[in-house]
Amino acid sequence: MAAPYDPDLLAHGDTRNVADGYRYWSHDAIVADLDTRRHDLHIAVENWEHDFNIGSIIRTANAFNVAAFHIVGKRRWNRRGAMVTDRYQHEHHHPDVADLLSWARGEGLAVLAIDNVPGSVAIETAPIPRRSLMLFGQEGPGLSEAALAGADTVLHISQFGSTRSMNAGAAAAIAIHAWIRHHAEIG
Template sequence: MSAPDPGSGPSEWSVPGQVGVGPWEGPWPAGEHWDPELLEHGDRRNVVDPYRYWRREAVAADLARRAHPFHVAIENLGHDHNIGTVVRTANAFGAGGVHIVGRRRWNRRGAMVTDRYLSLHHHETASGLVRFARERGLALVAVDNLPGAVRLEETTLPRDCVLLFGAEGPGLSDDARAAADLAVSIAQFGSTRSVNAGVAAGIVMHAWVRVHANLSDAW
């Protein structure tokens, strides 16, 4: 990809509190990944600076190229509002894909448009997710306070895996629990039975990153 000409670059927004950058100043950079409309009008999207002015498809393709070998799955049994948060966090940690198990429709507000840059999959039942994992050699890791679950803090997550989270409230379905190759729980010290599903997903993804990710690739 070509570098922009010296002396060219983004302009700052003049509106206080405006997110993003203004129209590109100077000659436009060359390359298929640049978006002419964003170069002309500015880029207000919630993306890191290296992706400013890039076409959405180009951002998604680059993220796929850099993706980690873990996937994230969450059961959607009752239009769970936490799914958007899980998707946004999966984007931040470079997940290889996100899987919605159960209902196809989910509240996307919490995703903050990050779902447009990820590989999204839908499975009607847990068996569909299990088949996806088995065909690709991915270990299925259930995250829940289950009998026999090992503490996340005392184990190492598999490198190639699917991190599976249950719906808020009921937790993982019986089928998902039965199919798991490994079950992990998060150490807690308060009165609540479990932490929010979106929070749990962030904790577990970060645990994977600490062990397996190349931190030199982080922004």
């Protein structure tokens, strides 16, 4: 690998929100290093309504170094919540759920829909395959019928308060961390 340092950042300072170990590294060097240790988890988000939570979900995906994120539906999504972290990841677009499911099956990934619907299984008690794609819906309507029907498993996060659901970005963070607890090498 070429020297990881970016001459411009060395000369003018690095104000990016990157881990200290990546300070002054070029963008390409950071991505290349992350690629050497990405997890076997993909995440996908249905983008029918340009939900502002998509960016938050993508930022969480970066924090846990998932293999890639997938946008289903509208190609344009609200990147503001991602805080530029999407630039360090691999993004894929799928025009519809059928295309995403076909891609995931071809890659040998278990598709885990995350939504609190009747018949779903508590994520806290469910087996979570290492090679997985977690599929998240929009704030409010949740996952589409096509996504729920096409998933291998539908999981929900157990809740104990008075609200019917939680914020989509928070739910994604909990679900991704459940995968981390099962499969990541900690330490």
